[in-house]
Structure formats: C-alpha cells, structure tokens
Amino acid sequence: MKLLAAFLFILAALFPHATSAATTAASAAKAPLEVVVLGSGGPRPFGRASASYIVMVDGTPRILMDAGPGAFLRIGELGLDLSSVDTILLTHLHIDHSGDLAAFFNARALSSDGPITYRIFGPDAAGLFPKTSRFVDLLVGDGGEFPYQKTFGADEKFIVKDLAINLDSPQTTILDDHGLLIEEVATHHGDCPSVAYRITYKGVTLVYSGDMDASALPNLVRLAKNADLLIFNCAVLDPPQSPEQLYELHTPPRKIGEAAHLSGVKSLLLSHTAPDVEGQEVAVRKSIRASYAGPVAFATDKLSVPVGK
Numbered sequence: 001m002k003l004l005a006a007f008l009f010i011l012a013a014l015f016p017h018a019t020s021a022a023t024t025a026a027s028a029a030k031a032p033l034e035v036v037v038l039g040s041g042g043p044r045p046f047g048r049a050s051a052s053y054i055v056m057v058d059g060t061p062r063i064l065m066d067a068g069p070g071a072f073l074r075i076g077e078l079g080l081d082l083s084s085v086d087t088i089l090l091t092h093l094h095i096d097h098s099g100d101l102a103a104f105f106n107a108r109a110l111s112s113d114g115p116i117t118y119r120i121f122g123p124d125a126a127g128l129f130p131k132t133s134r135f136v137d138l139l140v141g142d143g144g145e146f147p148y149q150k151t152f153g154a155d156e157k158f159i160v161k162d163l164a165i166n167l168d169s170p171q172t173t174i175l176d177d178h179g180l181l182i183e184e185v186a187t188h189h190g191d192c193p194s195v196a197y198r199i200t201y202k203g204v205t206l207v208y209s210g211d212m213d214a215s216a217l218p219n220l221v222r223l224a225k226n227a228d229l230l231i232f233n234c235a236v237l238d239p240p241q242s243p244e245q246l247y248e249l250h251t252p253p254r255k256i257g258e259a260a261h262l263s264g265v266k267s268l269l270l271s272h273t274a275p276d277v278e279g280q281e282v283a284v285r286k287s288i289r290a291s292y293a294g295p296v297a298f299a300t301d302k303l304s305v306p307v308g309k
C-alpha cells in the first residue's frame with residue numbers, strides 16, 4: 001500500500017488532474033468531460049489492454065474511442081454504466097483499436113432497457129482495410145460474423161459514417177448535439193486509413209490522435225489547437241532506438257513534444273505504450289520537454305483524467 005500511495009503521490013505531482021478512476025469517483029460527476037483509459041497498450045500482449053477510452057460527458061459515459069482487445073474486461077472492472085453510450089469514434093481499423101467492438105456491442109446491449117441507435121465514425125476504405133460502414137456490417141450485419149447481435153438484449157441500429165482519409169481533406173464537424181461538438185481530420189498511419197478526433201463540451205476540449213506517423217502532424221496540430229488535453233500515442237522511442245519501419249507508423253517523442261507546443265495544448269497524456277517505451281519514461285519526458293513545457297502524464301489502464309479542471 002505504501003508503494004501505491006507513493007505512486008499516486010508522484011502521479012499527482014507530475015500531472016495534478018490525473019489519478020486513478022477509483023480515487024476520482026467523487027469528482028468525476030463534476031467535470032464536463034473526463035477520459036477513462038480502458039486500454040493504454042497495444043498491439044503486443046504485455047499486460048495492458050489495447051487502445052480504448054470512454055469519454056464521460058457530465059459524469060456519464062457517452063463516447064467510446066477505439067475498442068482494442070481488453071476494453072470489455074476493463075469496463076467490467078470499473079463497473080462502467082454503458083447505458084448512455086451512443087457514439088463510437090474509431091481512429092483506424094487495426095485489431096489493437098477495434099478487436100473488442102463486437103464484445104462492446106454485446107456488453108452495451110445487455111445493459112440496455114430499450115432500443116439503441118449507435119452513431120459510429122471511422123475512416124474510409126483503402127488497400128486491405130474496409131471502410132468503417134463495411135467493417136461494422138461484416139461484424140453485425142446480415143451474413144456477417146455476429147448477425148444475432150442486432151437483437152440480442154436490445155434492438156440495435158448502427159448509423160455509420162465513413163470519414164475522408166486523404167491528408168488534404170478538410171477538418172469536419174461530425175456531431176453537434178446539445179453542446180457536444182465532435183470534429184475530425186485525416187491522419188496517416190502507414191498503409192492503414194486513419195483519423196483523429198476533437199471533442200468539445202462546455203468550454204473544454206480533448207483531442208485523441210489515434211496512431212499516426214509524423215507526416216500527419218500538421219493536421220493534428222490544427223485539430224488540437226489550444227485543446228485542454230491531447231492524448232497521443234507513444235509507441236516508439238526517438239530514432240534510431242526503435243525499429244526503422246515503426247517510424248512509418250508512429251510519431252517519436254521529440255516530434256510529439258513539438259506538436260504539443262505548436263498546437264498550444266494545455267496538457268499531454270501519452271498512451272499506447274509499447275514494451276520498449278515502458279521503461280524509458282525519463283528519456284521520453286526529456287525528449288518532449290525539449291519543446292513542450294506543459295504537464296505530461298503516462299496513461300495506465302483504468303486511469304481517469306478530468307479535462308480542463
């Protein structure tokens with residue numbers, strides 16, 4: 001327990017708004033937006049769930065961002081009430097960001113009293129990757145993997161919008177619902193179509209990069225302008241410390257710091273941690289500090305971060 005207390009103290013000192021979901025239960029209801037990390041790892045199995053987040057709006061879980069394997073388990077461990085989750089934002093369709101989507105539909109339907117209409121957003125098709133509407137259809141549509149899910153526990157309707165994936169596509173607003181604003185822009189993640197999201201509510205803003213290589217940073221910097229919280233993947237170390245091919249998929253820490261500085265974000269949460277990054281927090285912080293002076297925290301599964309408070 002002493003170790004845990006010391007850890008929480010250090011965490012609070014480094015990033016005063018971040019602490020465990022359990023310890024912020026009382027304050028959770030007051031933050032307009034709060035991010036609960038379901039999965040801070042991926043794609044390698046080393047004890048973290050893969051990329052997935054729940055966004056609480058006025059203390060109620062409303063938005064699922066990515067659905068990596070392990071999200072289902074973390075939802076249960078946290079006792080999250082899914083009954084108001086109606087919006088799903090998928091950054092890309094790699095397994096470590098989407099593998100638990102069917103399990104999420106299952107869990108959500110079984111916590112519902114009535115019909116569910118999902119608003120699902122994700123990238124358009126390219127190469128080996130289907131567009132998001134086709135992906136959802138392949139999962140739960142007629143002739144898909146789990147067609148029974150549409151009426152299992154609740155009647156479900158899936159409204160899916162495929163988002164533009166060329167880097168020169170304009171930033172768009174995809175949702176404007178009673179003050180909840182969601183915007184997106186195309187990013188770049190090797191050969192995998194990808195997008196990033198910006199969520200604003202009651203004057204606070206969070207941005208989620210998803211996985212992206214450095215070629216998409218100009219788009220991300222525009223999307224994240226003056227955001228209160230930027231969640232950025234940290235899957236590689238600065239070159240040449242990670243395998244060369246990974247830099248075609250991910251942004252190294254030094255460039256993450258530059259992007260955080262250029263966009264003027266107020267705080268940075270590093271997630272999607274890889275095994276070789278996990279033991280290098282000091283080096284990663286140093287790289288980011290070269291450009292960015294704001295608070296920096298490392299995500300762990302079940303971490304809860306109120307936005308802008």
Ligand SMILES: [Zn+2]
Nearest residue numbers: 042043096211
């Ligand atoms: Zn990933």
